[in-house]
Amino acid sequence: MKTYLDCLPCMLQQALRTGRIATEDERQIKQILDTVGTMIKDIPMDRPPTETGNIIYRIIREITGVADPYKDIKSANIREVQVMYPDLKRMVNNSRNRLLTAIRLAIAGNVIDFGVNKEFNIPQSVQQIIDQDFAILNLELFRDQLNRAGSILYLGDNAGESVFDKLLIEELGKPVTYVVRDGPIINDVTMADAVDSGIHQVAEIISSGSPAPATVLSLCNDQFLKRFDNADMVISKGLGNYESLSGVNRPIFFLLKAKCHLIANHIGVRENDIVLKALNIGVSINDRNRSINKYRNQEK
Amino acid sequence: MKTYLDCLPCMLQQALRTGRIATEDERQIKQILDTVGTMIKDIPMDRPPTETGNIIYRIIREITGVADPYKDIKSANIREVQVMYPDLKRMVNNSRNRLLTAIRLAIAGNVIDFGVNKEFNIPQSVQQIIDQDFAILNLELFRDQLNRAGSILYLGDNAGESVFDKLLIEELGKPVTYVVRDGPIINDVTMADAVDSGIHQVAEIISSGSPAPATVLSLCNDQFLKRFDNADMVISKGLGNYESLSGVNRPIFFLLKAKCHLIANHIGVRENDIVLKALNIGVSINDRNRSINKYRNQEK
Numbered sequence: 001m002k003t004y005l006d007c008l009p010c011m012l013q014q015a016l017r018t019g020r021i022a023t024e025d026e027r028q029i030k031q032i033l034d035t036v037g038t039m040i041k042d043i044p045m046d047r048p049p050t051e052t053g054n055i056i057y058r059i060i061r062e063i064t065g066v067a068d069p070y071k072d073i074k075s076a077n078i079r080e081v082q083v084m085y086p087d088l089k090r091m092v093n094n095s096r097n098r099l100l101t102a103i104r105l106a107i108a109g110n111v112i113d114f115g116v117n118k119e120f121n122i123p124q125s126v127q128q129i130i131d132q133d134f135a136i137l138n139l140e141l142f143r144d145q146l147n148r149a150g151s152i153l154y155l156g157d158n159a160g161e162s163v164f165d166k167l168l169i170e171e172l173g174k175p176v177t178y179v180v181r182d183g184p185i186i187n188d189v190t191m192a193d194a195v196d197s198g199i200h201q202v203a204e205i206i207s208s209g210s211p212a213p214a215t216v217l218s219l220c221n222d223q224f225l226k227r228f229d230n231a232d233m234v235i236s237k238g239l240g241n242y243e244s245l246s247g248v249n250r251p252i253f254f255l256l257k258a259k260c261h262l263i264a265n266h267i268g269v270r271e272n273d274i275v276l277k278a279l280n281i282g283v284s285i286n287d288r289n290r291s292i293n294k295y296r297n298q299e300k
Numbered sequence: 301m302k303t304y305l306d307c308l309p310c311m312l313q314q315a316l317r318t319g320r321i322a323t324e325d326e327r328q329i330k331q332i333l334d335t336v337g338t339m340i341k342d343i344p345m346d347r348p349p350t351e352t353g354n355i356i357y358r359i360i361r362e363i364t365g366v367a368d369p370y371k372d373i374k375s376a377n378i379r380e381v382q383v384m385y386p387d388l389k390r391m392v393n394n395s396r397n398r399l400l401t402a403i404r405l406a407i408a409g410n411v412i413d414f415g416v417n418k419e420f421n422i423p424q425s426v427q428q429i430i431d432q433d434f435a436i437l438n439l440e441l442f443r444d445q446l447n448r449a450g451s452i453l454y455l456g457d458n459a460g461e462s463v464f465d466k467l468l469i470e471e472l473g474k475p476v477t478y479v480v481r482d483g484p485i486i487n488d489v490t491m492a493d494a495v496d497s498g499i500h501q502v503a504e505i506i507s508s509g510s511p512a513p514a515t516v517l518s519l520c521n522d523q524f525l526k527r528f529d530n531a532d533m534v535i536s537k538g539l540g541n542y543e544s545l546s547g548v549n550r551p552i553f554f555l556l557k558a559k560c561h562l563i564a565n566h567i568g569v570r571e572n573d574i575v576l577k578a579l580n581i582g583v584s585i586n587d588r589n590r591s592i593n594k595y596r597n598q599e600k
Contacts, residue, residue: 005316005326008333012340013309026305030345033308037340040333 001243004262007049008040013117015056018186021114022060022069035059048243050214053115057185057213068184070114070159077112077160077187078196080122088167091130100139102171104129107255107274109164110157110238114187115213116259122160129257135273141281142253149232151175154203155215155245156189157238162197165237169202176203177227185213188240214240217248239263251281301543304562307349308340313417315356318486321414322360322369335359348543350514353415357485357513368484370414370459377412377460377487378496380422388467391430400439402471404429407557407574409464410457410538414487415513416559422460429557435573441581442553449532451475454503455515455545457538458486459493465537469502476503477527485513488540514540517548539563551581 015036019029036056043052061067081088088105095101108129111120146152154169154176156162169176178199181188189197194205209221215236217225228234234252236245242254242263254277258264261271269275315336319329336356343352361367381388388405395401408429411420446452454469454476456462469476478499481488489497494505509521515536517525528534534552536545542554542563554577558564561571569575 005329005333008337009309009313009316012312012337016305016309029305033305034341037308037312037337040337045330 001048001246001263001266003043003045003047003049003052006262007052008043010117010260011040011043011049011052011056012036014053014115015060017114017117018057018060018069019064021073022064022066025064028063031063032060035063048214048216050212050240050243051216051219053214053240054185054212054216054219070187071184073114074159074187074193075196077122077158078163078193081109081112081160081163082197084123084126085163085167088126088164092167092171099143099171101130102168103139103142103255103276104132104274106161106164106168106237107257107276109161110255110257111259112158112160112187113238113259114158115240118259129274132274134276135258135269136267136275136277138253138276138278141278142276145233145251145253145278145281146172146174149174151177151231152233152235153177153179153227153231155179155208155234155236155241156194156199157241158187159189159193159197160187161237162189162194162199166198166202169199177231178203178205179208179215179224180205181213182207182209182211182221185211188213212240212244214244216244242267246279249280249283249287251283252279253277254279301348301546301563301566303343303345303347303349303352306562307352308343310417310560311340311343311349311352311356312336314353314415314486315360317414317417318357318360318369319364321373322364322366325364328363332360332363335363348514348516350512350540350543351516351519353514353540354485354512354516354519370487371484373414374459374487374493375496377422377458378463378493381409381412381460381463382497384423384426385463385467388426388464392467392471399443399471401430402468403439403442403555403576404432404574406461406464406468406537407555407576409461410555410557411559412458412460412487413538413559414458415540418559429574432574434576435558435569436567436575436577438553438576438578441578442576445533445551445553445578445581446472446474449474451477451531452533452535453477453479453527453531455479455508455534455536455541456489456494456499457541459489459497460487461537462489462494462497462499466498466502469499477531478503478505479508479515479524480505481513482507482509482511482521485511488513512540512544514544516544542567546579549580549583549587551583552579553577554579 015032019032092101108126111125152174180191180194208215208224210216210219236252236254258273264271315332319332392398392401408426411425480491480494508515508524510516510519536552536554538556558573564571
């Protein structure tokens with residue numbers, strides 16, 4: 001997905017919000033906004049906004065000296081969902097369609113996102129999404145691929161949301177590799193956050209190598225790209241991963257809440273709709289491998 | 301009122317919105333955002349945001365070649381309220397407190413504001429504000445000054461809102477001078493818009509000389525400043541005028557809906573509260589004249 005003009009004020013808003021979380025020094029925050037403002041003219045509009053997000057968060061780190069502004073917030077969100085976990089598990093156990101309920105809950109967890117300009121309340125979100133109709137629900141395609149898959153590559157999104165992901169992984173019934181960001185960026189899930197969330201109890205955890213707030217293939221390491229090329233089934237969580245991977249020519253299942261109206265438009269749904277969308281399901285392994293290699297050569 | 305860090309992303313958002321109204325050429329709109337982004341580092345944070353607003357709209361005019369992007373929107377808003385006018389007049393006629401009802405309606409008109417990031421619906425706003433409690437209502441002070449005033453200086457805000465102003469002016473029962481911006485800026489009321497709204501039937505109309513989206517004293521002409529210095533009573537409509545005049549040492553009555561959370565905080569109310577606030581009522585004419593002269597010398 002390309003960068004839209006609407007993304008530019010939103011990026012400045014994100015820089016302000018994260019600046020305020022990193023420091024109370026108004027001069028440093030002003031310096032962040034000055035720097036991001038000046039770089040607007042150089043933002044590559046044909047590339048996904050998550051790539052620019054990576055640069056903005058590097059600027060915030062450099063100016064404030066704070067490597068991980070969301071550290072405490074991430075821990076608090078993980079704790080909050082862990083306390084809810086027994087109730088969430090009961091919801092899955094008591095449901096007629098365990099898999100669909102676990103998918104709904106995994107999407108409910110996607111509200112825990114400091115990359116968008118929205119406030120959230122986790123218990124309210126769970127209640128709302130349990131009752132919400134899907135705008136797109138490719139469940140049969142999902143179940144079909146799941147049944148045939150030897151193993152699954154699961155692209156994580158945010159810390160806290162990761163505890164919801166654990167619930168879904170437990171329902172998949174197949175070996176899962178859970179993919180995290182290479183380092184702290186916004187409240188995205190890192191290796192440490194995934195372990196805090198108990199993901200290591202149900203899945204192998206690897207880093208994509210991407211320092212951006214998304215699985216940006218041109219920034220990923222070779223080990224991940226090989227896994228991504230050859231995975232039987234890829235599940236992608238959240239907006240950042242959608243922005244970065246919606247143009248990639250391989251089968252992917254996107255699970256997300258469309259919190260941004262631009263992404264909602266791109267998917268063809270309304271803002272705040274919930275989505276389980278299968279993309280490129282017909283693309284064969286040979287075609288997709290060639291596509292990804294091409295992509296890497298172009299972008300690296 | 302100074303410029304807050306939160307104003308900076310909001311300014312970029314306003315530039316995008318107005319750019320889109322002025323042109324469909326995405327490259328021109330991008331150029332506007334590039335230019336505004338680069339100027340963020342030079343924005344004087346100790347000055348009201350309306351002064352920067354003036355510069356941003358000049359940039360939009362220069363890049364797009366469109367002098368008055370909101371021309372058609374302003375005309376449509378004026379027409380819409382004129383169609384409502386007989387009903388609004390009946391609301392005043394049928395009310396127990398004509399003055400208070402006319403004040404409420406004048407504030408309802410303050411939703412017609414393209415300077416803030418809010419959508420509005422004029423009839424809904426009228427209905428809502430008629431039933432809404434005032435967060436601040438200095439009505440007795442207002443009535444007291446009104447009774448003692450020989451004439452009134454009424455600082456207009458937006459086109460369309462100006463038709464609501466006409467209703468209030470009719471209830472004041474004193475000679476009124478209605479003050480407009482010196483030229484088109486956002487959807488602010490100009491001489492032509494005021495005449496379109498029928499203000500000339502009930503008041504003298506003068507320009508403040510300010511090209512900014514507010515009565516910025518350092519940008520006003522001498523004729524207006526003399527009137528402002530010596531006016532018995534000043535009524536100021538809207539957010540822009542509040543931003544520019546809340547720090548000026550003379551009695552002013554501010555009528556507004558606090559659509560921006562920063563301005564709401566500054567006033568000491570909540571976002572979307574409605575306000576009739578008297579400021580500096582005890583300041584004598586000698587003190588205030590000295591203050592304004594000082595202000596002009598400093599800022600010009």
